[in-house]
Amino acid sequence: MTDESSPYAPHTPAETEAMLDAVGVDDVEALFDVPDSVAFDGDFGIPAHGEREARREAAKLLGRNDELTEFLGRGHYTHYVPSVVEDLSSRSEFLTSYTQYQPEIAQGFLQALFEYQSMLVELTGLDVANCSMYDEATALGEAATLSQRVRSVSGETILVPEHLRAGKRAVLENYADGPGLDIESYPMADGQADIEALAETVDTDVAMVYAETPTVRGVVEERLADIGDLAEDNDALFCLGSDPVALSLLERPADVGADVVVGDAASLGTGTAYGFGLGMFATREEYLRQVPGRLVGASEDADGRRAYTLTLQTREQHIRKERATSNICTNQAWVALRAAMHAAWLGPDGLVDLAEDCVTRPRDLAARLDEVVGVQAPVHDGHHFREFVAHTDQPARAVVDDLAADGYGVHAIGEHLIQVAATEATAEAEEGFVGAVTEVAK
Amino acid sequence: MTTYNQASWVDDDDARYEPLLSEKASETVDIEDSPLPDELTRDSLTLPAPAEPELARHYTRLSQMNYGVESGPFPLGSCTMKYNPSFTEAIAARSDAAVHPDRPDSTVQGTLALCYRLQEYLGAIGGMDAVTLQPPAGAAGEFTGIQIAKAYHRHNDDERSEVVIPDSAHGTNFATAAMAGYSVVELPSGDDGRVDIEALEAAVSEETAALMLTNPNTLGLFERDIERIADIVHEAGGLLYYDGANLNALLGRARPGDMGFDVMHYNVHKTFATPHGGGGPGAGPVGVTEALAPFLPDPHVEQTDGGYGYYRPDRSIGKVHGYYGNWPVLVKTFAYITRLGDSGLADASAKAVLNANYLAEQIPYEVPFGPFHHEFVASAAPQDAADVAKGMLDHGVHPPTTKWPEIVDEALMTEPTEGESRRSLDQLAAAFEAVHGEDDGTLSTAPRRTAAGRIDQVSAARSPRLSWQAFDSEQ
Numbered sequence: 001m002t003d004e005s006s007p008y009a010p011h012t013p014a015e016t017e018a019m020l021d022a023v024g025v026d027d028v029e030a031l032f033d034v035p036d037s038v039a040f041d042g043d044f045g046i047p048a049h050g051e052r053e054a055r056r057e058a059a060k061l062l063g064r065n066d067e068l069t070e071f072l073g074r075g076h077y078t079h080y081v082p083s084v085v086e087d088l089s090s091r092s093e094f095l096t097s098y099t100q101y102q103p104e105i106a107q108g109f110l111q112a113l114f115e116y117q118s119m120l121v122e123l124t125g126l127d128v129a130n131c132s133m134y135d136e137a138t139a140l141g142e143a144a145t146l147s148q149r150v151r152s153v154s155g156e157t158i159l160v161p162e163h164l165r166a167g168k169r170a171v172l173e174n175y176a177d178g179p180g181l182d183i184e185s186y187p188m189a190d191g192q193a194d195i196e197a198l199a200e201t202v203d204t205d206v207a208m209v210y211a212e213t214p215t216v217r218g219v220v221e222e223r224l225a226d227i228g229d230l231a232e233d234n235d236a237l238f239c240l241g242s243d244p245v246a247l248s249l250l251e252r253p254a255d256v257g258a259d260v261v262v263g264d265a266a267s268l269g270t271g272t273a274y275g276f277g278l279g280m281f282a283t284r285e286e287y288l289r290q291v292p293g294r295l296v297g298a299s300e301d302a303d304g305r306r307a308y309t310l311t312l313q314t315r316e317q318h319i320r321k322e323r324a325t326s327n328i329c330t331n332q333a334w335v336a337l338r339a340a341m342h343a344a345w346l347g348p349d350g351l352v353d354l355a356e357d358c359v360t361r362p363r364d365l366a367a368r369l370d371e372v373v374g375v376q377a378p379v380h381d382g383h384h385f386r387e388f389v390a391h392t393d394q395p396a397r398a399v400v401d402d403l404a405a406d407g408y409g410v411h412a413i414g415e416h417l418i419q420v421a422a423t424e425a426t427a428e429a430e431e432g433f434v435g436a437v438t439e440v441a442k
Numbered sequence: 443m444t445t446y447n448q449a450s451w452v453d454d455d456d457a458r459y460e461p462l463l464s465e466k467a468s469e470t471v472d473i474e475d476s477p478l479p480d481e482l483t484r485d486s487l488t489l490p491a492p493a494e495p496e497l498a499r500h501y502t503r504l505s506q507m508n509y510g511v512e513s514g515p516f517p518l519g520s521c522t523m524k525y526n527p528s529f530t531e532a533i534a535a536r537s538d539a540a541v542h543p544d545r546p547d548s549t550v551q552g553t554l555a556l557c558y559r560l561q562e563y564l565g566a567i568g569g570m571d572a573v574t575l576q577p578p579a580g581a582a583g584e585f586t587g588i589q590i591a592k593a594y595h596r597h598n599d600d601e602r603s604e605v606v607i608p609d610s611a612h613g614t615n616f617a618t619a620a621m622a623g624y625s626v627v628e629l630p631s632g633d634d635g636r637v638d639i640e641a642l643e644a645a646v647s648e649e650t651a652a653l654m655l656t657n658p659n660t661l662g663l664f665e666r667d668i669e670r671i672a673d674i675v676h677e678a679g680g681l682l683y684y685d686g687a688n689l690n691a692l693l694g695r696a697r698p699g700d701m702g703f704d705v706m707h708y709n710v711h712k713t714f715a716t717p718h719g720g721g722g723p724g725a726g727p728v729g730v731t732e733a734l735a736p737f738l739p740d741p742h743v744e745q746t747d748g749g750y751g752y753y754r755p756d757r758s759i760g761k762v763h764g765y766y767g768n769w770p771v772l773v774k775t776f777a778y779i780t781r782l783g784d785s786g787l788a789d790a791s792a793k794a795v796l797n798a799n800y801l802a803e804q805i806p807y808e809v810p811f812g813p814f815h816h817e818f819v820a821s822a823a824p825q826d827a828a829d830v831a832k833g834m835l836d837h838g839v840h841p842p843t844t845k846w847p848e849i850v851d852e853a854l855m856t857e858p859t860e861g862e863s864r865r866s867l868d869q870l871a872a873a874f875e876a877v878h879g880e881d882d883g884t885l886s887t888a889p890r891r892t893a894a895g896r897i898d899q900v901s902a903a904r905s906p907r908l909s910w911q912a913f914d915s916e917q
Contacts (some may be wrong), residue, residue: 004785008525008715009793010863016793019800019864028792031799033664033813034696044566044694048783051529057780058773061559062538064552064749072542075764084494086535088501096510096526098518099721101843104892105448105835107460108508109720112501115463115490118909122489128908132722134578137764145621170740170761174589178623220482249476252484264764274553275543275765276723277578288906294721298912299902302887302895306459311902317581317617318846322626327617330579330711334719341501344463347491348471359477383478404546411544 004048069429070409073387073421074216075136075165076275077267079245079354080424085269085341094337099294099330103309104301110308113296113333116340120282123247124261125254127285130293132332135277136241136264137168140210141175142281142292142326143260147208147237148179149290149325155205155236157182161193163216181207191219191380191389195226202230208260212241213250217419218362218387219380220250228257243267244280244343246385249355259284268346269338278335289315292326294333357424358386365422366390368434374441379417387421389413392441402440408433444869446514446838449506450893460503463490464910507893508720509840515866517801519817519843519855520612520660522690522712524794527781530716530774539773543765547751554750557743557766560776561727567779567787568686568706569699570729576739576767580687583707583726584618584654589759590705590730590737591652591681592622597737597757600679602651608637610661610847612687615654624651631849635661635811642674650680657684657701658691660847660855662798662814672702681705681734686726689713690859691795691815694788698729705730716774725771741766791816793860797867801858804871806878810850817857819850825885827852830877832896835889837873 005011011019016028025031049057070078089095093108100106113131120129133139144158158176160169162185169183176183186201187194193211202209209231213221221227224240231238240258242250244265253261266278283291289312297311317324346354362384366377369390377390392399396412403410408429411419422430451460469491473483492500510516516523533539541550561573577583588605595602605619608629619626627645632638636659646653653675657665665671675682684698684706690713698706710716711724718724730738737759741752782790794816802809807820820842822830831841831854843855858867877885887896907913 004783004789006782006786006790006793006860008527009789009860011793011796015864016796019796022803023796023799028796031795031813031815032695033658033666033815034692035666035668038668038696038701040569040695040697040700043784044563044787046563046566046779046783046787048786049780051527051781054777054781055529055533058533058556058777059536061556062533062536062552064555065538065541066549066551068541068545068549070542070545072544074544076543078542082494084498088498088505090531091502091505092512093505093508093510094720095531095717096512096523097508097720098516098521098523098718101518102509102831102835102841103897104832104889104894105509105840106720107450107893108504108506111460111462111507112504113720114908115910118462118464118911119489121909121911122487134582134723134768135764137761138578138582165764167761167764171764174585174760174762175621177589177592178621180623220478222482247484248487249473249478249483251482255484272540272542274539274541274550274769275763275767276769277764295906295908297902298907299898301897303458305894306457307894307897309897309899309902311899311906311908314903317613319613321613321616322620324613324617324620327581327585327614327621328579329581329612329614330718330724331722332578332719333721334717335723337720341497344490344492344497345494348469348487348489349491351489352471352473352476352487356476363477383482401546404549409542409545409549 068407068409069426071420071422071426071433072409072411074411074419075264076272077386078272078423078425079267081269081271081342082345084345085338088341089334089338095334100310107308110296112337112340114298114308116336117296119340119343120280123244124282125252126261126282128288128291129282130291131296132336133279133281133293134332135279136262137171139262139279139281140168141172143239143262144172144176144181144208145179146287146290148181150287151207151235151237155207156180157184157206158208159184159186159201159206160210161186161188161212163188165216191215191217191382192221193227195223199230202234202236204234206234206236208237208239210239214246214385217380217389218384220383220385224251224256232257245355245358248351265339266335269342270335278332278339290325291315293328293331359383361422362386362388365430369437372438372441375437386423387419389417389419392416392418394441399440403436406436408436444838446836446891448892451503462910463492463500467492467496514838515862515870516840517842517856517858517870518840519857520687522857522859524715524859525861526715526717530777533777534770534773551749554743556776558745558750560772561743563779564708564727565729568708568729569697570706571732572735572738573727573729574738574742575727575772576763577726577728578763578768579722579724580707580709580726581614581618582762583728584614585621586728586739586762587683587705587707588618588622588652590734593737593757593759594734595651602649604649605651606645606653610659610849611654611656612685615685635663636665637671639667639670642671646675646678646680648679650678652681652683654683654685656688658688658815661811661819662817663811664815668701687712691791693791695791705734710771710775714775714778716771723768723771725768790860797858797860797862801856801867801870805874807854807874817855820854820856821850822852822854825852825882827854829882829885830854832888833877833880833885834873836891837876839870839873
């Protein structure tokens with residue numbers, strides 16, 4: 001290895017010498033207590049770069065990505081993020097801080113997380129929200145293990161919709177493996193839960209029933225209260241998946257009997273970042289002491305002033321070790337900060353407007369595609385949110401590839417089914433998109 | 443001696459706190475005439491509605507009431523709070539990094555190329571044959587690693603029920619093992635703070651799925667008998683798991699793969715300086731030996747004839763994140779490693795270890811055990827370690843991790859990292875010195891120069907108020 005220093009270690013050679021003297025060694029290598037038999041004397045083969053070169057190196061790699069207008073959704077969405085969110089969240093006091101183990105110097109972040117939790121409480125109608133999980137899929141996994149801890153009877157089945165996105169189900173399977181939970185699916189009909197079939201399936205072996213609104217096919221679930229009743233009648237938890245934009249307009253989860261709400265809140269504040277998420281987790285007060293993850297609570301300081309702190313930490317791994325409610329330590333605090341900023345920037349008016357736009361925009365785009373020869377849209381007869389499924393006479397795979405070649409991204413979800421998401425981020429590209437579909441779908 | 447006064451904001455002398463956004467500008471919107479039928483919508487929505495200037499001022503104030511690495515020294519043991527170079531932010535924010543995860547592979551060759559390159563870098567640094575980038579945090583990496591170990595044993599028709607963990611280990615290790623369905627066998631540390639070989643021999647059995655080990659351990663001590671430890675675990679048929687939390691102490695000096703570890707996670711937010719973001723996002727890539735590579739999460743990036751693609755490893759454990767993990771964090775990691783290269787990474791470790799040893803020499807508290815690497819655990823006894831920490835806050839420094847690991851009485855676990863100059867180490871030492879000289883009565887009312895005074899944790903837990911709605915219901 002060469003002698004080049006880390007650019008972020010401030011030591012001058014003279015200081016290094018003085019410090020070595022103070023420690024009482026001649027050479028820093030003397031401080032490494034590594035036996036020769038396991039010492040590494042090779043190199044990694046990674047050259048050092050100047051900052052400008054390192055930026056160029058990354059730009060060169062990332063520049064290989066194609067330009068593509070993304071009509072893509074299925075759990076990961078693009079909404080316009082205002083610049084003020086980027087600027088404020090990037091303040092180094094936020095960005096370079098850590099978990100608030102010393103609350104007296106971390107009041108700013110604690111208050112911001114308290115505000116985030118409060119917004120989720122308003123959106124869900126539930127009593128308690130934690131200050132983040134990794135993403136929607138891991139939040140669902142945590143909900144499943146929570147159901148096992150809080151439910152009085154011993155059922156071990158987690159019921160999920162048959163169309164649950166494969167990635168989400170695969171994560172749930174991993175979380176369910178330790179406690180020995182079985183994941184089973186119930187049928188869907190026309191993009192929504194098949195309530196009659198679900199009623200046949202739910203019994204007291206079921207620990208949790210999971211439903212989504214909008215569903216993975218972009219349909220607003222219309223019979224949530226019925227699902228809630230089915231779960232309640234069988235002493236199963238009702239877990240509802242959604243997102244904060246949808247919840248600004250749709251029925252309050254608490255009003256349809258939801259015990260837990262999970263979902264991805266990164267649709268606010270982050271935009272598309274290759275699946276980067278922000279797991280929401282909210283539940284009823286009675287399950288408070290079984291909640292996974294971090295909770296910020298209001299308290300008072302020595303002068304009687306309102307102040308905030310992490311609380312109920314005896315649920316957490318650093319105190320409770322193997323009896324903790326979850327192993328989570330680092331969560332997605334900074335992403336939650338951004339989501340709260342974005343929600344506040346929009347305000348309730350802006351959020352509701354955005355949500356309404358998520359209803360009308362896919363409806364209008366589906367109607368336009370329905371007029372294209374070789375396309376029927378939407379496939380499902382319901383209200384849509386952000387996205388819809390279309391049938392293509394041509395094989396879906398070929399349609400997707402041809403559209404990609406034209407610079408548009410959509411999902412292939414079946415032999416002749418594509419899924420299209422439409423938000424304000426794709427608005428200006430709709431005209432060209434419809435033209436491209438017209439060409440490739442014939 | 444540095445004098446410190448953290449900003450605090452009071453708009454109302456009676457209330458004496460920075461109001462919540464909801465108290466500054468709240469609005470209720472009734473939902474009517476929406477494009478959905480009434481029965482599918484909520485009735486109303488009440489949330490803050492500040493104008494942008496108010497929003498900017500609120501969050502700027504909050505930031506000023508918060509302490510980060512750029513505010514001052516942050517020697518929080520085992521968390522590796524090193525300086526986060528800002529150029530990595532610019533790279534992660536590039537528009538060509540902001541892509542949807544369901545794009546066709548052929549349209550994200552840049553993203554996949556970066557992933558592949560980072561997998562290769564991390565493999566070389568850890569001495570591992572294959573690396574997945576999917577786990578979104580260190581604890582998620584632990585879970586991934588333990589699920590891989592479990593799948594490996596299952597595949598060999600050799601299901602096991604226990605995971606062995608030293609008493610000085612991170613709490614996440616215990617919680618992870620339990621989450622994966624294992625019972626924990628806690629291993630008492632030896633008199634020298636390291637793994638007690640006799641105790642280890644007694645703890646492992648044909649039920650041992652894995653030993654989870656941090657090396658150097660949380661006391662900053664290198665487990666010198668690591669090869670013997672590996673043999674004992676392997677002879678029992680178990681796997682050796684490396685908790686990468688302390689990898690910053692070993693860059694270029696030793697590699698987990700060479701020590702006999704079968705599986706490891708990397709805390710990239712620690713070792714490779716991606717910002718901790720107030721408690722996340724992090725990323726916890728997992729490296730494995732060739733024998734475990736078939737069990738890696740799905741999908742895995744590989745080089746193909748024409749570029750890069752995804753494939754599902756033969757016996758994959760499935761997924762641990764809904765998509766591919768915390769991508770922007772991985773971009774920053776890539777940028778950091780590219781910037782430092784072999785020589786910079788090795789120097790980072792050298793300076794981190796030098797700084798820890800220098801600081802340990804300067805402070806008035808006893809530091810048992812040794813020699814140590816990048817962190818050390820001092821004992822505050824007979825003082826209360828929590829009081830010592832609160833006292834240090836008034837000196838413009840973040841205190842060490844306190845009261846952990848429990849094997850040191852009133853522990854002060856201190857990790858200065860390579861990012862501190864001699865001058866700031868001296869500032870830290872002065873803070874320790876000042877608090878060491880203060881009487882316990884004075885310390886029990888510290889801090890006094892921070893945005894809030896000592897916070898009542900007990901009442902926060904006894905009568906939880908977890909949202910602003912809790913204030914409404916009190917009125």
